[in-house]
Amino acid sequence: MTMSISTGLVSGMDTGALVSQLMQVEAAPQAALKAKLTATQTAAGAFRTVNTALQALMTAAETALKPETWASAKGTSSAGSVTAATAPGATPGSLTFTVASVAATHSTVSTTRWGSTTTAANLSSIEVKSLDGTTSKGTIALNGTESLDQVAAKINGSSNLGLKAAVVQTGTDEFALQISAAVSGKAGTFSLAGTETFKATTVGQNAELKVGTTAAAYSVTSSTNVFQGVLAGTTITVTREETTPVTVSVVSDPDAITAKVSALVDAVNSALDTIKKQTNNTPGSTAALRGEYAVTQISGQLLEALSKAVGEDSPARIGFELTRDGKLAFTKDTFTAALKDNPALAQKLMVGTPEGKDADGNILAAVPGIAERLRGVAKATSDATTGTLNSLAKGQDSMARDIQDRIAAWDVRLAKRKAALTRQFTAMETALSSLQNQSTWLAGQLKSLPSS
Known part of the structure; x- marks a missing residue:
């Protein structure tokens, strides 16, 4: 049952507006929770946006690491x-x-021409043989009552014979039966025996x-x-x-290899741009992850993976260079030239070298290349189960659920408070009305007294 709010006709106050204003004060903590919920949900979405960019980077890095990429x-x-x-x-x-x-597909056509495709064609059974006529492959059973359309359907339904049939129009009201091999080549050749004569229009060959x-x-x-x-x-x-x-x-095909490395560079720059946008810490920034160290440090890890030497060789030898604005510049011509002049070096810088032994039998540790280092950073941050970004996003999700529960609890609390205020103001108006009635009565009594 909804309790109506007194309109203040007795007191002269707008008690409905007064209750609304009081409820706004009472609801301030809930309003703060709602603002926090929005910020929390936005942060969770921002973590996932960065995560998506790093997943794309990991895919591009894995492509660059595949052996077939370098065998293009x-x-x-x-x-x-x-x-x-x-x-x-x-x-x-x-x-x-x-x-x-x-290659050609063996095909034959009947010598007889029919004036209709739906009346009886008067064809008896047709035996299918090898092209030289020495070996039987099977028989198409007919009794003479089938029309051309029905004969073609029977042949097409006998998949074991390896034939296809079609009724072809050769003139006005003139039709013939065409029978062809289901496959091209010499193996599909055949001959037909029976009362009807068929002549080859194309001889099957390889x-x-x-x-x-x-x-x-x-x-x-x-x-x-x-x-x-x-x-x-x-x-x-x-x-x-x-x-x-x-x-x-x-x-x-060095151009194909260059294209895949270029795609990796694009994925790196896209990830760097996404991180910068989501963590922008300049004055007045409204970035969802403003100054979030757990995310900003990923940029540093990516840039280190790009700039650090692989063994004794610099990534600059294959066209990699960091720019002043914190991005990666890639000179395709330099990379393609390196592929042509020294493909082993280009592959080593991108893929790295596996563990091995030197001339004295000492174990040489594996050296990860640029693509492997980038893949490592991306995997550590975006892995579906162990990635830091997924963990951060899930943490925000958990916080959002807790805030939603607290907001719901406040809904109940505020409803009760509004009902209490409404009862108080209604009681006040009722009391004032009673006093007013008493005052009116007393005034009437006083007027009725005789004057002295």
Whole structure:
């Protein structure tokens, strides 16, 4: 039941407004809690924003550490009709060949033409044989009542025969039955026997590459126009015959490596920018993590990972340089040149060197490279279970839940206080009304007394 507040008609006071003003004073601690809750939730979100940037950095660092990153290669071809696509780990090399043939799918068509595809085609069973007719592969059972559409459906439903059928229109009200191999290449060839005669429109054949011109020359065949494994990690695709020798080459692709290192640099600078924005401690800053040392120190760790020598070699040798505004500058041309001139050094600076032994058998400790050091910083701070940023965010979440519980408790407390104030002011108005009535009565009594 809601208690109404007296409007102060007797006292002349606006008791409703007075209660509201008193409740604002009473609710000051709760208002402070609400402000603290907002700040706590904002801080938790800011910790997670920084964490996301560092997770992206860790992913980029792990990519730079993968062996296949440093084995990046690209394929080139001397003919437009031949392409070479490389996979991670493709082995550099070259191959010269002619394209003797391209793959074809065996296909036949009936000699009979029908005027309808839905009336009985009067076809008896069709036996499927090898191309030379010596080996039977199976039979398509027909009784003469099936229409062309039904015959095609039966063939397509016999997956064990390896055939596909289609009804084709060859003229006005003229239809034929086309039967083709389900796969391309020589292995899909077939012949058909029965009352109906079928003639080949295309003879199935393999694609063939001829390598070399001497007695040691050899051929490579494929049932499709795609050749895999001729060069390790490379897929060669042909589209037409080529009698002129074609050379396919697989060469190192420094631009691809540079692109992945550049992506790591971008991830580092993005993380540094995010940290700076969230912890800005300049006068008037409203950053959610203003001056938060646990976060600002991450910037220092990242910059140290970038500037510290790897063994005796400086990161500057591969184009890394710290700027005055606390970011990383990366000169791609310097890195690409280093890759070409001394790829082992470029890889060592980024990846580091594993544990080993010197000439005397003494153990040499592993030396982490730039990417490994960056990955270490990112993992320590952003790991889902042990990362410091996740722990800080969860701590803020826990604090927010506690504040929410305290705010809810204040809701109950303030509701009771408002009810008490309302009762007090209502009682006051009631008492004043009673006194006013008594005063009016006494005044009337006095007027009724006889004058002396």
